[in-house]
Amino acid sequence: MSLLEARHYLVGDGTEVRRLLPQRTLRSVGPWCFVDHYGPDDVAHSEGMQVPPHPHCGLQTVSWLLAGEIVHRDSLGSLQRVGPGELSLMTSGGGISHSEESPRSDRPPVLAGVQLWVALPEAARHGPASYEHHVDLPVVAHGELRATVVLGEHAGTTGPGSAFSPLVGLDVTGEGVLPLDPAFEHAAFVLDGSAVVGGQPLEVGALLELGRGREEVEVGAGGSRVMVIGGEPLGEQLLMWWNFVCRTADEVVRAREEWEARSPRFGEVVGYPGERLAAPPLADGRLMPRS
Numbered sequence: 001m002s003l004l005e006a007r008h009y010l011v012g013d014g015t016e017v018r019r020l021l022p023q024r025t026l027r028s029v030g031p032w033c034f035v036d037h038y039g040p041d042d043v044a045h046s047e048g049m050q051v052p053p054h055p056h057c058g059l060q061t062v063s064w065l066l067a068g069e070i071v072h073r074d075s076l077g078s079l080q081r082v083g084p085g086e087l088s089l090m091t092s093g094g095g096i097s098h099s100e101e102s103p104r105s106d107r108p109p110v111l112a113g114v115q116l117w118v119a120l121p122e123a124a125r126h127g128p129a130s131y132e133h134h135v136d137l138p139v140v141a142h143g144e145l146r147a148t149v150v151l152g153e154h155a156g157t158t159g160p161g162s163a164f165s166p167l168v169g170l171d172v173t174g175e176g177v178l179p180l181d182p183a184f185e186h187a188a189f190v191l192d193g194s195a196v197v198g199g200q201p202l203e204v205g206a207l208l209e210l211g212r213g214r215e216e217v218e219v220g221a222g223g224s225r226v227m228v229i230g231g232e233p234l235g236e237q238l239l240m241w242w243n244f245v246c247r248t249a250d251e252v253v254r255a256r257e258e259w260e261a262r263s264p265r266f267g268e269v270v271g272y273p274g275e276r277l278a279a280p281p282l283a284d285g286r287l288m289p290r291s
């Protein structure tokens, strides 16, 4: 078990995020390869979150709000307002583009949430794109502990969102013992408040690596909320660059060129009030494959 500190980044128009994954010493947890936790932010007197249209490939984005609302638009034509407790799940397949923004009007004053990426396995990463919005997610009770199944399977209960390899994402509250799948590797982080997980005190801004082979972990969250992510390792070497999850540097170069050339691969987001994001310049030194 080890505790890894988040790094702080600015995304979109300047929303500050705590990046919990990837870490230098932990590239992924099962297929989960990226975790940004943000807020609570006062968005009453600002534009709030404004992330212009940008492309993705080889992954799913999972948006899970704790407070506030965001508007999701994508190149499939989806336009969806998303609130707390609702799963916003976008599967890129071979290519998609999307934007995320705080609503222009009737905007709740506080925004907080987490965005995670799931790397798609080889069999799905060139497949079709899709968008899902699920408002009714199963909750599994273990004594005083409550685990909302955000994605994947937990203790025989499967969430409604599409998953392409064995994985789990849980939003846990209360006190008790949480059963885990020993075939998975797991990690945990606090969404809100503070908690004790596996005997380790845990605050916002840190990721607790739980490793593989665990059959359970004790969670003391009280009224706080802990996210537990896990899954079987994909067993595939991932090359992440910007918003792309690829396998080789050639794939990254091609994806970047196709976005810059407005190739149909990534489509067009309609209705976002602003320009799309340009891809950053390639820095060859950063294109080293990493697992």
Ligand code: MN
Residues within 6 Å of the ligand: 054, 056, 061, 098, 243
């Ligand atoms: Mn995105």
